[in-house]
Amino acid sequence: MSAGGGRVRIYDVAHLAGVSVATASKALNDTGRMTDETRAKVKAAATQLGFRPNAMARGLIQRRSFTIGLLTNDTYGRFTLPVMAGISEALVDQGVSVFLCGVDDDPALGKLHLDAMLDKQVDGIIASGKRVDRKLPVDLSNLPVPVVYAFTEGHEGSVTLVSDDAQGSTEAVEHLKRLGRKRIVHVTGPESFASVRERAAAYRAAVGGEGIVLHGEWSEHWGHAAVDLLWTAEGARPDAIFCGNDQIGRGVVDALRERGVGVPEDVAVVGFDNWDIVASQTRPPMTSVDMNLKAIGREAGRLVLELAEGRAVEPGIRKLPCSLVVRQSCGGSAAVTHRRGGVEATVE
Amino acid sequence: MSAGGGRVRIYDVAHLAGVSVATASKALNDTGRMTDETRAKVKAAATQLGFRPNAMARGLIQRRSFTIGLLTNDTYGRFTLPVMAGISEALVDQGVSVFLCGVDDDPALGKLHLDAMLDKQVDGIIASGKRVDRKLPVDLSNLPVPVVYAFTEGHEGSVTLVSDDAQGSTEAVEHLKRLGRKRIVHVTGPESFASVRERAAAYRAAVGGEGIVLHGEWSEHWGHAAVDLLWTAEGARPDAIFCGNDQIGRGVVDALRERGVGVPEDVAVVGFDNWDIVASQTRPPMTSVDMNLKAIGREAGRLVLELAEGRAVEPGIRKLPCSLVVRQSCGGSAAVTHRRGGVEATVE
Structure with a gap:
């Protein structure tokens, strides 16, 4: 059964006859219980549309409940x-x-x-x-x-x-690197999640070393706390924060603004999930990895x-594959490969 | 069929026999296709549990697909x-x-x-x-x-x-009035929504006059814009803002904080929806009407x-009925009638 082209589908027959797909299928296969009138109506619709399932499709349709x-x-x-x-x-x-x-x-x-x-x-x-x-x-x-x-x-x-968490994570970090960011920190969720470990490993590989990974809960609150931690610690401050989800990202962006740190001028921020209700309402709207x-x-x-x-x-x-959805929080433009809806898959 | 008490249900029989409820029902009614072994197993389970549907329940079960x-x-x-x-x-x-x-x-x-x-x-x-x-x-x-x-x-x-939008709206405004708030403004969604009109009418009745109702979109952005509007206009500023949903409420709270206006000290804020991801992450966490x-x-x-x-x-x-879930944004305590889960209904 192909979805494309001008091929007439059982669904079209059902629609024209005004019956369900299952009923249409039974009518055409001379099975099931229905009035003679209904069966005739379905067959007329099939004739009118030129619907002719081959033997195999017929067999398959017969056994299926749709x-x-x-x-x-x-x-x-x-x-x-x-x-x-x-x-x-x-x-x-x-x-x-x-x-x-x-x-x-x-x-x-x-x-x-x-x-x-x-x-x-x-x-x-x-x-x-x-x-x-x-x-x-x-x-x-x-x-x-x-x-x-x-x-x-x-x-x-x-x-x-x-979703390919490692690839999504790599894309985010590579994007930040291309924008000239040097001190990229990863603020993420609990280490007990496989996806957290996978994203963190890809982050480490992309920054080319250990980097800095801070684990906490999946919340805005943790985003605030992580910024407090990073800005009260000694040493050089990050110029980019890659967050494990959008809620953490939103907390980070709010905390930075309240400290007078410019986003994206001083610090670029990227989230994960591309949860519209969070990412697009962050000020500025947040770049985020979409799991598609x-x-x-x-x-x-x-x-x-x-x-x-x-x-x-x-x-x-x-x-x-994941895709990076670029908004204003990272200071880059949207000229990044978008692979939304891509279905190329790697079988492991 | 009653859910309560020690009454043995068809579900219990099915569970003991390790079959689906529909199969158990067919077995007990001597209908349907199954092995003799399955039918016997169900009947044994029914006997063991003392399951005895009355004639009427038997008839009902027979016709039902669960x-x-x-x-x-x-x-x-x-x-x-x-x-x-x-x-x-x-x-x-x-x-x-x-x-x-x-x-x-x-x-x-x-x-x-x-x-x-x-x-x-x-x-x-x-x-x-x-x-x-x-x-x-x-x-x-x-x-x-x-x-x-x-x-x-x-x-x-x-x-x-x-949900009883008018009652929810009334509870919110009455709560603010009990806390001594005098200039309560309503910032809400598009007037084309029946629930918006109903909430606004109840707000007007509760404040005892026309009040001030500002209509906009269902977004944080509109919450910010509404505060700009209210704080740049001439005349007395509100000491409470009742919002048509939590997203607007969150925008209002953020905009007030950024203007240096204390929430709840200077202005109390109440939202609508009690959408946890928004209401509990607002700073301070936001009191909101729950539609249950x-x-x-x-x-x-x-x-x-x-x-x-x-x-x-x-x-x-x-x-x-809706219920008011009190958090910190209104400055009150939680000593309000909670009717979560109430099922008293008014038939119109």
Whole structure:
């Protein structure tokens, strides 16, 4: 099933006949229960549009329910909703709906909702979360339908999509270096997060040495505290601060302004996440690394459909590129390679 | 089906037997396809737990799929995810799962996803959105399953749950008055929003006159601009600013601090939404009106189940109370009536 070109899709037939995709599929396959009138209407629509699935597509359509289940423990939706938007974007042309179910961190709840999804005969499941180094509280390793993981830890031998934290971090630091910054400090979140360690390692490699890495909580408060620390310590002060997320970045920018330190004149600041509500409201608006969660979602949707259609997909962790979104806080221009929506992936 | 007490639920039976609720229900009703072994296992679990549904419950269980569909056009999840958390809370004890589907503002997408939900034979649908005076882009007025609206406009004669904006606004202003504030100004969002007009009208009634209402966009930027406006105008300056949302409130607090105006000493500030990421990070942390979206969700879940079980529910718009969450920006203490989670409703 291809989304492109002038190819007539089952979705178009369903739309013209005014029925659901599943009903259209059953009508064309002479299966399912419906009135003769409905079946005739669907067939007329297929004829009118010139819809002719080949034998293989016909077989696939027959077995499919045109729904994908999305399980998440990210109840705030900060990471999962952009992923969901990407999944929907990838699937809507195929007439497939995505159903999201929140499982918190409760295994019983996870089992209940997973069972409900399997009962509804979803064509596949995408698991998503709030960090790449934690599993959902439910075992998805042995299901009768394909599973793809996006922004959460997958099981052994699974297909897992994450953002390339090291590449995002490197881009941020290289950008600051190109702007002539020499003393770049990294203020970030708790070391217990794999993404924090990965970003810090890439920062160290990019500055070409140990650098200075300050770990704290994911909050504006920590951004303020880190600036206090750096500006009351002896020795040369940083001329750039690369922050582990946008909330820390916002705290840093506010703290610098209140100390009379110019951003970006004296100190350039770059955040991580590109969370619009934070990055664009910072004064000045903050340059930030975007994890392209929507692209991760699109890729997850594409892959789960491939698997549902019986095609082979190479297992492993696929890292999708981040992109640097340049605003005013780093003093540079936006003439940086943007790779938003890129789906080139490195399979490890 | 009652959630309380020591009553054994179908969910408990399913859990013990290690099957889904739907399977347990089919096993006990001698319907559906499964192995004899599975059916026996469920019946053994029911016997062990002493599960005995009465005739009516048996009939209801038989027809039910133990899923509720949640349709929303709030792709950011700001309003819908707290509502969803409340729905889940109300339904999980009944073994019911909630499936969320995002429809943007696209009627074709709305129809596709609604059809998918109906195909899956959900027991009911809850519609949710990002504002109470806009409908979803899909007609839900004539469905074969019950529909409840939460935080979006419902159809004629429907059951609709919204927050009581006027009461929330009144509580905020009365709190400021009790703290001795005399010149309370209202800085809020666009007048085109029904909730803005309702909050402004309640503000006017509470200050006992026209007051001053400034309309702008829902942003920190507008909070800054409003303070510039108020502090460069002639005449007495406000000693309290009641803001239409937390982002405006945060801009107001920052702008006042930068002008050297003390919050709360010189000016008390109250926001609306109690969006933790904004209200608790403001310096000082901001008092704000909470719309209790989770309570709205719980009530929506409870009502859609009542309808699904064939019980009568009075149609109309039910307004659920807001509560004032007191932090430091208003200079008062937290000794205010909290009604978080209250479900007393006024049917209009």
